[in-house]
Amino acid sequence: MKKLLAIMWKDVNVLFRDGAAVALIIAGPLVLTIGLGLVTGSFAASDAPAISRIPVLIVDQDGGRFATALTDLLTGEDLADLLAPEMWNDEAAALERTRDGDVAATVVIPAGFSAGFLPDMTTGALPDPVALRVYGDPGSPIRAGVVRSIAEEFTNRAQTGVTTVQIALTSLATSGAASPAELPAIGRAMGEQLFSGDGAAAATGSLIDLRVESVAAGDDESFDPLAYFAPAMALLFLMYAVTLGARTLLSERREGTLARMLAAPVTNGQVLGGKVAGIFLGGFIQMAVLILLSTTLFQLNWGNPLGVLLVIASAALAATGWGLLIAAVSTNSGQVAGLGMALTLIFGILGGSFVPGMQMGSLLERAGSITPNKWAMDGFMALAAGDGLPAIIVPVAALLAMAAILFIISAALFRRRQSELLVG
Amino acid sequence: MTEPILTAKELRKRYGDNEAVRGISFSVLRGEIFSLLGPNGAGKTTTINMLSCLIEPTSGTAEIAGHAIPGDTLNVRRAIGVVPQEIALYDSLSARQNLEFWGRLYDMGGKELSRRVDEVLEQVGLSDRGKDKVKTFSGGMKRRINIAAGLLHKPQLLFMDEPTVGIDPQSRRRILDMVKELRDQGMTVLYTTHYMEEAEELSDRVGIIDQGKLIALGTQDELTKIVGEQETLRLHLNEEAAAAVAAIDGGAAATDGRVNLFAGSAGVLGAAAVDHQIVVSVTDANAALAGVVGRANTAGLAIRSIDIERPNLEAVFLHLTGRGLRD
Ligand SMILES: Nc1ncnc2c1ncn2[C@@H]1O[C@H](COP(=O)(O)OP(=O)(O)OP(=O)(O)O)[C@@H](O)[C@H]1O
Ligand SMILES: [Mg+2]
Numbered sequence: 047m048k049k050l051l052a053i054m055w056k057d058v059n060v061l062f063r064d065g066a067a068v069a070l071i072i073a074g075p076l077v078l079t080i081g082l083g084l085v086t087g088s089f090a091a092s093d094a095p096a097i098s099r100i101p102v103l104i105v106d107q108d109g110g111r112f113a114t115a116l117t118d119l120l121t122g123e124d125l126a127d128l129l130a131p132e133m134w135n136d137e138a139a140a141l142e143r144t145r146d147g148d149v150a151a152t153v154v155i156p157a158g159f160s161a162g163f164l165p166d167m168t169t170g171a172l173p174d175p176v177a178l179r180v181y182g183d184p185g186s187p188i189r190a191g192v193v194r195s196i197a198e199e200f201t202n203r204a205q206t207g208v209t210t211v212q213i214a215l216t217s218l219a220t221s222g223a224a225s226p227a228e229l230p231a232i233g234r235a236m237g238e239q240l241f242s243g244d245g246a247a248a249a250t251g252s253l254i255d256l257r258v259e260s261v262a263a264g265d266d267e268s269f270d271p272l273a274y275f276a277p278a279m280a281l282l283f284l285m286y287a288v289t290l291g292a293r294t295l296l297s298e299r300r301e302g303t304l305a306r307m308l309a310a311p312v313t314n315g316q317v318l319g320g321k322v323a324g325i326f327l328g329g330f331i332q333m334a335v336l337i338l339l340s341t342t343l344f345q346l347n348w349g350n351p352l353g354v355l356l357v358i359a360s361a362a363l364a365a366t367g368w369g370l371l372i373a374a375v376s377t378n379s380g381q382v383a384g385l386g387m388a389l390t391l392i393f394g395i396l397g398g399s400f401v402p403g404m405q406m407g408s409l410l411e412r413a414g415s416i417t418p419n420k421w422a423m424d425g426f427m428a429l430a431a432g433d434g435l436p437a438i439i440v441p442v443a444a445l446l447a448m449a450a451i452l453f454i455i456s457a458a459l460f461r462r463r464q465s466e467l468l469v470g
Numbered sequence: 471m472t473e474p475i476l477t478a479k480e481l482r483k484r485y486g487d488n489e490a491v492r493g494i495s496f497s498v499l500r501g502e503i504f505s506l507l508g509p510n511g512a513g514k515t516t517t518i519n520m521l522s523c524l525i526e527p528t529s530g531t532a533e534i535a536g537h538a539i540p541g542d543t544l545n546v547r548r549a550i551g552v553v554p555q556e557i558a559l560y561d562s563l564s565a566r567q568n569l570e571f572w573g574r575l576y577d578m579g580g581k582e583l584s585r586r587v588d589e590v591l592e593q594v595g596l597s598d599r600g601k602d603k604v605k606t607f608s609g610g611m612k613r614r615i616n617i618a619a620g621l622l623h624k625p626q627l628l629f630m631d632e633p634t635v636g637i638d639p640q641s642r643r644r645i646l647d648m649v650k651e652l653r654d655q656g657m658t659v660l661y662t663t664h665y666m667e668e669a670e671e672l673s674d675r676v677g678i679i680d681q682g683k684l685i686a687l688g689t690q691d692e693l694t695k696i697v698g699e700q701e702t703l704r705l706h707l708n709e710e711a712a713a714a715v716a717a718i719d720g721g722a723a724a725t726d727g728r729v730n731l732f733a734g735s736a737g738v739l740g741a742a743a744v745d746h747q748i749v750v751s752v753t754d755a756n757a758a759l760a761g762v763v764g765r766a767n768t769a770g771l772a773i774r775s776i777d778i779e780r781p782n783l784e785a786v787f788l789h790l791t792g793r794g795l796r797d
Contacts, residue, residue: 048574048577048579049574049575049577052571052574052575053575056560056563056571059563059567060560060562060563063562063563063603064562301556301558302554302556302557302558303558303559303560305519305524305554305558306552306554306558306572306619307575308523308524309522309523309524309547309550309552309554310547310572310575310576311544311545311547311548311575311576311577312547312575313544
């Protein structure tokens with residue numbers, strides 16, 4: 047058991063020490079939640095007159111392509127209802143006005159900001175990023191938060207969105223995911239809307255367009271988008287996190303670390319058990335962190351804490367099952383990554399992670415039942431509505447059953463490949 | 471020193487049609503450095519993998535520290551330490567985190583583990599880099615951590631599979647010195663290499679392995695006696711030797727590297743092309759030198775320099791197989 051735990055902790059360690067992975071699975075869902083939530087006017091309830099035409103000062107010390115793109119975005123049509131921007135040259139004066147509460151926030155684009163996105167022509171390496179500086183008026187934290195989230199999202203989009211998601215979408219398109227023919231097409235269309243753009247200006251804009259459309263379709267009065275999107279995005283990225291873990295099942299074989307583990311006095315069961323536990327725990331921690339963070343950031347009430355824990359744990363288990371299945375049918379870690387991203391997006395769509403109450407016809411809705419996303423959302427929504435533990439019996443049972451079935455299938459598949467899996 | 475810690479009997483491993491190891495038997499004595507010397511693809515790693523219970527032998531058995539293979543694999547693994555040929559570490563973890571993880575798999579923990587990690591870091595000369603991520607290390611440093619991970623639990627028997635491949639001369643020197651230190655501290659080492667110099671420097675005994683078979687085994691003196699009082703002329707060329715010879719022989723050179731150019735020249739026993747060198751076995755170097763150089767000149771081979779070597783393991787390999795050991 048000790049060795050199993052050692053392997054599990056090692057895997058969790060490896061996952062959370064990978065800066066890019068953490069940015070994607072923790073910052074990603076938060077940023078998307080804010081992005082999806084803010085344009086729906088979720089803040090309007092508390093802060094109604096203030097949320098439109100937020101006064102903001104922009105100090106552009108860079109003047110490069112990405113700086114221009116950002117200023118265009120902040121001063122452009124898309125955000126005209128939300129922001130009342132003004133360009134300033136003097137940073138100190140702008141800060142003073144912010145501190146005095148004359149404006150909600152100041153966005154400083156430091157020199158070198160644009161250059162930070164451009165890889166070195168010869169090595170392809172990215173220079174150290176130069177961060178935006180956003181100063182908020184302490185007197186209006188929400189409005190300052192909106193500005194900050196737009197700025198952060200812009201940066202985030204430009205950095206990871208372009209590279210990671212474009213690649214992922216390509217794999218989705220090319221991996222030949224063995225699913226109904228229309229699903230990849232939906233995934234691609236959805237992904238393109240969400241993640242489109244060649245890096246800069248299009249990023250936030252397209253996101254806002256999408257939101258306006260989709261919320262118009264499925265809006266209702268008591269609907270709080272943040273309360274919906276926080277768990278939805280967390281679950282979307284939970285699927286992604288477990289596939290990151292599942293990838294290591296195959297990459298450890300290639301790197302020889304699997305062989306090295308097996309050359310130590312450990313059993314195959316301990317190694318596999320440790321890996322599976324590591325994938326599960328990685329997903330569990332990710333969900334827990336996201337829920338804690340969104341509780342403090344968005345003042346969300348998730349409901350009965352024990353219930354929330356149960357839903358997280360069973361969702362992470364079910365997701366782990368899917369991760370294992372993907373690893374069991376893949377021959378290399380690249381395949382796991384491709385299939386994993388495809389599954390993440392497809393499950394996100396089928397499980398309603400992007401669009402609440404989406405009408406997709408009963409067939410697709412029923413297809414949603416194979417996703418951990420759908421059941422876990424049912425659980426989270428029930429808890430958030432104030433229901434007690436009995437309300438989550440069905441979703442939790444469904445998730446656990448899903449996990450059990452997937453574990454059994456994967457175990458059978460792994461057993462058949464065992465000799466080949468252990469050492470090359 | 472006379473009691474074997476490892477005995478392998480008729481080990482075989484077949485992959486489909488390819489028999490990687492074809493019946494290998496040898497023992498390693500307690501406290502010695504035993505080298506398996508052989509060219510690429512000879513079956514060294516396959517043999518080590520069978521002995522570390524990573525793959526099952528197709529047939530044959532072995533015994534390590536009293537535990538049987540196949541059979542008592544858990545106890546065998548407890549007795550051995552393994553330094554794999556490919557660096558097997560987690561890049562995103564620090565050196566210390568890597569070592570602590572590998573130590574835990576050997577039932578270590580707490581203060582004892584932490585102390586051992588300090589010790590092995592010291593032993594491989596990387597005490598000051600423990601906190602750094604392995605991905606920031608040079609190839610040679612990674613190799614040293616790769617070795618350190620195999621030493622943590624003070625194994626009775628350490629397998630080192632080509633631990634110096636692809637690293638700079640200083641790191642290599644360090645590793646060779648370390649292996650000797652380990653032996654001096656009482657560890658038994660099974661070392662594989664395709665570098666003749668390493669086998670010569672380190673080994674108490676050497677097994678020469680080629681095409682899945684052990685073709686010679688003994689101390690270096692015993693092995694060099696196989697070739698008798700034979701000496702070696704090593705001709706360094708400016709070009710690939712096999713190609714150069716092929717050009718002379720009108721493209722008729724044997725693909726296995728045998729060179730016929732010097733056949734019949736006084737005192738010449740055999741010759742083979744290896745990389746940029748032609749290795750010529752002769753009965754007496756001084757007597758044969760003129761004849762060999764004469765033939766080479768007539769044939770138009772551009773010789774850059776010539777080494778004269780006393781009987782060595784490469785000569786043994788050449789004698790037994792007609793081929794040179796490839797770098
Ligand atoms: N998993 C495998 N499947 C099929 N053939 C294999 C496998 N592993 C090794 N072989 C074959 O077995 C033979 C011996 O390989 P092995 O790796 O043991 O050689 P080696 O002496 O370690 O060589 P090197 O110096 O290159 O490491 C080679 O012909 C190799 O192609
Ligand atoms: Mg090898």
